[in-house]
Amino acid sequence: MLRFIKRLVGRPIANRARRLAVEFHQQTKRAGAFQRELLLSRIARNADSAFGRDHHFGEIHSPEDFRRQVPIADYTRHEPYIDRVRNGDVSALFGPGTEVLMFAMTSGTTNRPKTIPVTREALNNYREGWLIWGIQAFDAHPDIIENGLRPILQIASDWRESYTPAGIPCGAITGLTASMQSRMIRTTYCMPPSGSRIKDVESKYYVALRYSIYKNLGTIIAANPSTILNMVRLGDRERETLIRDLHDGTLATRWSIPDDVRRELRFRTRIRRKDAARRLEQIVSETGRLLPKDYWPNLEFLSNWMGGTMRAYLRGYPEFFGEKPVRDVGLIASEGRMTIPIEDNTPAGVLDIRHHYFEFIPEEDADKPDPQTVEAVDLVEGKNYFVLLTTAGGLYRYNIFDLVRCVGFHGEAPIVEFLNKGAHFSSLTGEKLSEHQVITAVESAQRSVGLRLRSYLLLPIWGDPPSYGILVEASDLPEGEAADRFTAEVEEQLRTLNVEYAAKRDSLRLGPVRTIRIRDGAWGEFQKRRLARSGGTVEQYKQPHLIPDVEAIHAFPTVATIGS
Structure with a gap:
């Protein structure tokens, strides 16, 4: 009887989810026009907010106007307005009648966690995104819903x-x-x-x-x-x-x-x-x-x-x-959902054009003081971009510092996959080593040597010359030939993936990678310290694989070093 009742209750929800999914796929066929309509609707709705008046929303009639009036921003630029909302002044970011249900907390770059407003519309967007994702995942695996979910x-x-x-x-x-x-x-x-x-x-x-x-x-x-x-x-x-x-x-x-x-x-x-x-x-x-x-x-x-x-x-x-099989849940953060994956066993997903307005900064332009952005339909397959969000939660041209790669299109909407956080670059001598390169190198080395590390972290180590150390827990990598081969393979892969790294190594401005074995249990302690310092929850926590901080090595109990 309970199974029958669940089927009866769940059927309307499944039908609504399928209608949303059909609408989403139809919207991707005209993603450019839909994105512009979404942007102008959101601008009009919040034109009377303090943020809207400060940025002359009343003069914005096109995406080009929007880019002229509103600068690219991170959390710091939004924070004064968010603080006013925290204190009850909803009009700082939103138009009349907007209800703020809560603030989503996520890790910040300082000791204070970021708080992202969750309006009624933002919550509906969040739930719709999950419904569209879920019904496609469940329909791809019908046994999960055949006799009730x-x-x-x-x-x-x-x-x-x-x-x-x-x-x-x-x-x-x-x-x-x-x-x-x-x-x-x-x-x-x-x-x-x-x-x-x-x-x-x-x-x-x-x-x-x-x-x-x-x-x-x-x-x-x-x-x-x-x-x-x-x-x-x-x-x-x-x-x-x-x-x-x-x-x-x-x-x-x-x-x-x-x-x-x-x-x-x-x-x-x-x-x-x-x-x-x-x-x-x-x-x-x-x-x-x-x-x-x-x-x-x-x-x-x-x-x-x-x-x-x-x-x-x-x-x-x-x-x-x-x-x-594994179904990626999508590139999703407290700030908003960015992708809706529609296939198993791939990190790539269709850009969620239904719920947020997106712009992208080409990776090569990221260091410019005022980089030009492109809209979703203008991405180029195979190129990397940083994502900017404009959301129902009061974020405008918000740089979340996520680096993504366009791997194709679904209709006019790009299909993108997450590569790494832009903050996770290290450059001791100009090599600009990225976390994505580190992951690729270590994954290749593990396959080559036949290892399976539970976690690892690459850190810069100051010296004459400076170098990088890859930290692993002692039980993951016992001393011996496999450990030596692993270290050598990581070094070779980094040389192949990053020509600047190879050049700095050849000129002796960088020393070789060393593998540093740390005490078992160190990763759990590291996670607790980071969460205590920056806020957020364990479910949000992302174990970094590259931290560009030469002091970070001192926080780990070292057992032994492999390589020189």
Whole structure:
């Protein structure tokens, strides 16, 4: 009966999602005109805001006018207006009648997190983007919805981490959308909404598994694949506790879960799942481990970022899941969704022209004081660009510093893939080494040597001459011939990928790459330090693979150095 009710309730949502997807694909056929209409509509709506008056929105009648009146901006330029909204002056950024529901918090470049306004329209855009993405992913894997939508595991964070002086919540937009789901649809999602208020990362992962491990899961949705890997590794490590909790209808007291959350979870927890516990015990008895490929054998696909730094984590999936397709969730940030992937196993997605107005700075022009921009329809396949956003959340020509590559077109809309954050470049002597080059070099070296690193980080090391050190945890790379070959292969790949690096090495202005083994557990400590310093949540966290800071090496406990 419950499955029938879910099908009955879910069918209208699926039909609406399909209508949105059809509209989106139609809009991509006239992406240029649609983008201009969207821009002028947004300008007109907020012309009476303080930002609109300061930038003469009333004189903007074309994209060319917009570029003349509004400079390219980062968060710092928007911050004074956002602060006024935080204090209750919505008219600083928005026209009459605009409702600000919350502020999405994300990591900033200073000690203060960025707060991005989430208006009613911005929330609708966010939810529509997910519906368009979701229905295409589910239709590509029909078994997930054939008899009613199968359970989904998605980990959300609290949307009420703090409040502004005007009493507006600040937190994660995922938590807000989870709280707004209908009660019946909410039963499809394994993670109870109250779980978003669990702050301790491992405790949250454990709760997610506690309420999903016994279900016939359809997919897992997380921005970062490291979130998924860390969760299932914890499940294997804590298999005895999980099995006991399922059998007894309990939730182990050792986990750091707020008392009010425990009370809300009590009804779900007290159900004894002895059959599920026996099934998991049998898996452990036969395999010696508790892995999702055994307890979720019918998982249809995994959903997470695939571009940029994320590729390194995807190599760890087969050990835990077997060979499962991966659907990129899209280039999406607190500032807005940028792409909607429509195929499995690719980081590329169609630009979300429906919800934001986009401009692009060609990569080679990024250092110019006032670079010329191009519109979405004018991108060139094979070229790299930095993305500018104009959104319903009050951001105008906002430089998010994401570097993307145009890999094709869908109608008039470009298909782009994320390469790296523009801030992640290092240039000790003019070599302009990019994070994308580092990822490519290390991935190639791992394949060549037959290694699988859980994570790594390239740091500049000052000396005479300066050089780069690639940090890996000791258990990932034992000393020996493989470690030496890995170091040499990374060096060779960087020379091939970056001619300036090769030139600086040949002229002895740079020393060779060294591999530095650090203490096991250092990556977890590094993540905690970065989140504590910059704000944001663990679900948003992106492990960098290049940091251009010569002091950063001093924060890591070194075990040994390979190479010279």
